[in-house]
Amino acid sequence: MSELKDAESAEISYDFDIHSPDIADTVYDVYAEMREKCPVAHSPRYGGHWVATKYDTIHEVLRNPGVFSSESVNVPGTIGQDGPMIPIEVDPPDHQIYRKLINPLFSPKRMADLEPRIREITNELIDEMLKHEKVDFIDAFARALPSKVFLALMGWDLGDSEKFNHWADTIVLGEPGADEERATEVRTAAAMEVYAYFAEMIDERADSGDAEDITQILINGRFEDRELTQFEVLNILFLFLIGGLHTVQGQLAHTVIYMAEHPEVRKQLVGDLSLVPTAVEEMLRWESAVCPARVVKEDYVLDGVQLKAGDKILIPFASANHDGDQFPDPDTVDLTRDPNPHIAFGAGNHRCVGSHLARLELRIAFEELHRRIPDYRLDPADPPVRHLSQVKGVLTLPLIIGESV
Structure with missing residues (x-):
């Protein structure tokens, strides 16, 4: 029987930094x-933490919330939020109560009702792209679509889209090049x-009487036998913002980069x-943006390694979804891959509450982009710039419209 390894074991020490720009382009090689x-x-x-990289190991963490708590999903510990993001940083049994309230806000029916508006927004953005020979796909489409869809879902002013994008960028990325203290400072200010x-929106809708308005639903929401506090409503909305914008933005950008580099697949x-439906799932597997963390609540042996209570562990979904023990030819994109048990949206009780909306946005975007802009390519003299964080993404993506390699 082999001896358990622990945090002092040199053979499992790896200087991994989820926020390092130096490995943004090579992180899949690092995971491998x-x-x-x-x-x-x-x-x-960041004070020391674990990183799990195998599909089965990450699945074990996700399926065991009693040992692996979601009380803090960030490394370092905060992105500026004032208290736990609800429900992603709440454990059972309270988590289930919040999810019961939130799940109907992203129901298939509500998403179906939103589809025409998403398609309209998508085509308005494409109309503007087609006026140019070259665009930055991030500014022209990938950043704008999810923020406008979020505002449409909430019934808020779509003109605030750029404001939301600035906040989300700052909260996720901090201040590029800054030290940890400064990054936390700018994140907190944006938060x-x-x-x-959000508080202003709550005040405006406090007495709207609109039974379908999401803000009003949250204001009227109950945690068992009491009303939700404003603090709870604010932190639910904060999660909607962070969870809904950068994830879809990154997925759109990574997909377009791949399709531009692989015209035969496009x-x-x-x-x-x-x-498109299976292509969406395959691109979610191929480039999974999210790398959450968990807090270990009791001593636990994970894949022959001794974890201690209080430790933090990163679980990069992107690494799990490239595990050759789970996916045949994991480094090959197969638009017809079936089955495709990727965990881009997580698994277990914290599986992404907004997955229906994300899939809908991606499906419509894939359809309309490739119907109206069948040819596009990258500019070799002006390549994309990726970033690595707990929501991996792309900073700039110069795209030449109407041409192919």
């Missing part, structure tokens, strides 16, 4: 090396502006748009 050499590794960064905006999709 970790899966091979130290599937549960210990990084000295306070978000809370002030032409396969353009030639048969019925592939």
Whole structure:
């Protein structure tokens, strides 16, 4: 029987930094090396934390909330929020009570009702793109679509889209190049502006009487036998913002980069748009943006490694979804892949509450982009700039419209 490894074991030490720009373009190679050499590794960064990289191991963490708490999902511990983001940083049994309140806000019926508006927004953005030979796809489409859809879902002013994008960028990325203290400072300042905006929206709708208005539903929501506090409503809305904008933005950008670099795959999709649903799932697997963390609540042995109560562990979904033990040819994009048990939206009780909305946005975007802009390519002289964080994304994506390689 092999001896348990722990945080002091040199063979599982790996200097991994989820926020390092130096590995933004090579992080999948890093994950592959970790899966091979130290599937549960210990990084000295941010006070020390674990990183799990195998599909089965990450699934074990996700399915065991009693040991692996969601009380803090960030490394370092805050992105500026004032208290726990609800329900993602709440454990059972309270988590189920919040989810019961929130799930209907993203029901299939509500999403179906929103589809025409999403398609309208999508085509308005494409109309503007088609006026140019070259655009930054991030500014022209990937950043604008999810923020406008979020505002449409909430019934708020779509003119505030850019304001929301600025806040989300700052909260997720901090201040590029700044130290941890400064990054936390700018995140917190942006978060306070978000809370002030949400509080104003709550005040405006406190007596609207609109039974379908999401803000009103949350204001009237109950936690068992009591009303939700304004603090709870604010932190639910904060999660909607963070969870709904950067994730979809990154997915759209990574997909367009791949399709531009692989015109044969893009032409396969353009030639048969019925592939869009499975293409969405495959691109979610191929480039999974989210890398959450969990807090270990009791001593636990994970894949031969001794974790201690109080430890924090990162669980990068992107690494799980490239695990060759789970996915045949994991580094190949197959638009017809079936089955495709990816965990881009997590698993277990904290599976993403907004997954229906994200899939709807991506499906419509894939359809309309490849129907109206079948040819596009990158500019070799002006390549995309990616960023690495707990929501991996793309900072700039210069795209030449109407041409292919």
